Amino acid sequence: MSVRPVVFWLHLLVGMTAGTVIAFMSVTGVLLAFEPQITEWLERDRRIVVPPAGAARLPLETLVARAREARPDVRPSIVTLRSDPAAALVVSFGRDGGALFVDPYRGTVLGGFSRVHDFLHEVVEWHRWLGAREVGRPITGAANLGFLGLVSLGVFLWWPRRWTAAGLRQVTRFDLSLRGRARNFNWHNVIGIWCAPVLFVITLTGLVMSYQWANDLLYRLTGSEPPPPAAAEARPAPTGGRGGRPAEGRAREQRPARTAEGRAPAGLDALWARAERQVPGWVLISQRVPARPDGPVTFVIQEPTGWHPTPRSQLTLDSITAEVVRWEPFADQRLGRRLRSWVRPLHTGEAGGAAGQAVALIASGGGAVLVWTGLSLAWRRYRARRRRVSPALLLASPQPSQEASAD
Numbered sequence: 001m002s003v004r005p006v007v008f009w010l011h012l013l014v015g016m017t018a019g020t021v022i023a024f025m026s027v028t029g030v031l032l033a034f035e036p037q038i039t040e041w042l043e044r045d046r047r048i049v050v051p052p053a054g055a056a057r058l059p060l061e062t063l064v065a066r067a068r069e070a071r072p073d074v075r076p077s078i079v080t081l082r083s084d085p086a087a088a089l090v091v092s093f094g095r096d097g098g099a100l101f102v103d104p105y106r107g108t109v110l111g112g113f114s115r116v117h118d119f120l121h122e123v124v125e126w127h128r129w130l131g132a133r134e135v136g137r138p139i140t141g142a143a144n145l146g147f148l149g150l151v152s153l154g155v156f157l158w159w160p161r162r163w164t165a166a167g168l169r170q171v172t173r174f175d176l177s178l179r180g181r182a183r184n185f186n187w188h189n190v191i192g193i194w195c196a197p198v199l200f201v202i203t204l205t206g207l208v209m210s211y212q213w214a215n216d217l218l219y220r221l222t223g224s225e226p227p228p229p230a231a232a233e234a235r236p237a238p239t240g241g242r243g244g245r246p247a248e249g250r251a252r253e254q255r256p257a258r259t260a261e262g263r264a265p266a267g268l269d270a271l272w273a274r275a276e277r278q279v280p281g282w283v284l285i286s287q288r289v290p291a292r293p294d295g296p297v298t299f300v301i302q303e304p305t306g307w308h309p310t311p312r313s314q315l316t317l318d319s320i321t322a323e324v325v326r327w328e329p330f331a332d333q334r335l336g337r338r339l340r341s342w343v344r345p346l347h348t349g350e351a352g353g354a355a356g357q358a359v360a361l362i363a364s365g366g367g368a369v370l371v372w373t374g375l376s377l378a379w380r381r382y383r384a385r386r387r388r389v390s391p392a393l394l395l396a397s398p399q400p401s402q403e404a405s406a407d
């Protein structure tokens with residue numbers, strides 16, 4: 001028996017089952033392709049400041065206090081600062097609490113995210129799990145897995161049976177003279193052939209982000225131990241940042257000296273000064289606000305861009321002495337963690353800069369057209385089958401004269 005009919009019917013079945021969700025994820029993917037550039041441009045009056053001549057940055061404790069005064073009902077979770085002197089300080093207030101931009105020279109609270117940012121944030125929620133994490137996540141995960149199968153099977157179906165010039169033209173070039181079913185078939189093949197490599201990368205990386213087993217498999221295939229689930233990582237660590245499972249990676253660790261009981265914390269500015277010295281030429285630093293004043297303080301430091309678009313290292317400091325508890329440089333991360341850091345940039349296209357985002361946008365749009373043409377072809381096939389079956393049923397049914405004679 002030929003394999004091609006089996007592959008075709010499997011391709012058709014998966015496409016008809018998951019097609020609607022795949023189309024929705026493709027359309028939202030188009031909307032999110034240039035999300036960072038869109039939000040940064042719309043919020044430029046809040047994100048960009050004009051440094052006064054000869055002025056120095058105010059103490060970070062003062063800047064964070066200004067943000068807390070503006071949002072006294074929510075506790076800050078992350079403080080982020082870029083090395084660019086014209087960049088505003090960003091104080092985030094948890095997953096759903098938004099953020100505030102603060103002028104680092106004047107201490108003025110400039111405002112929060114724009115409405116477009118909030119809208120795109122909602123689009124992200126719908127793109128990832130249809131707006132409901134517990135209910136929608138299994139659906140989008142299964143649809144993404146189905147899309148990966150559709151792309152893989154589609155390459156087999158779209159590949160020309162004969163390597164001739166005419167055969168290649170049929171699957172690689174649009175024929176604008178076609179109409180109806182022939183046009184849909186031509187579009188389905190051409191878009192599928194050209195978008196398949198990009199869609200394969202997008203769906204494969206989406207699979208890693210959708211399923212814990214896929215994420216763990218990436219680590220195990222490279223001989224690395226998978227990190228603990230996100231829920232386990234969210235639990236506060238014991239004093240000193242030790243205990244529990246250690247963070248993955250070849251961390252260079254030092255134990256801070258013991259301090260007298262009741263000694264005051266080093267202070268936010270002293271901790272930031274130590275973090276800035278850790279990576280000369282840093283691009284961005286984010287500090288996670290600890291749950292306890294005496295708890296360890298974690299900094300994520302983005303190094304100058306190299307072969308990775310956002311190479312980030314992690315530094316943990318003792319809040320009392322400002323000494324290094326753990327240092328995990330990006331260059332020393334094990335292969336599994338380095339590959340995992342590529343998953344999101346490859347999924348969004350940001351790994352290739354603006355050109356990569358444009359390619360991801362085109363491929364996502366192509367995915368939506370593939371669903372539309374595929375469902376249209378399936379509907380036409382169904383209607384044609386019904387037209388063939390109906391006359392056969394009429395011929396097979398007893399005629400009125402025959403029924404009368406039988407009575």
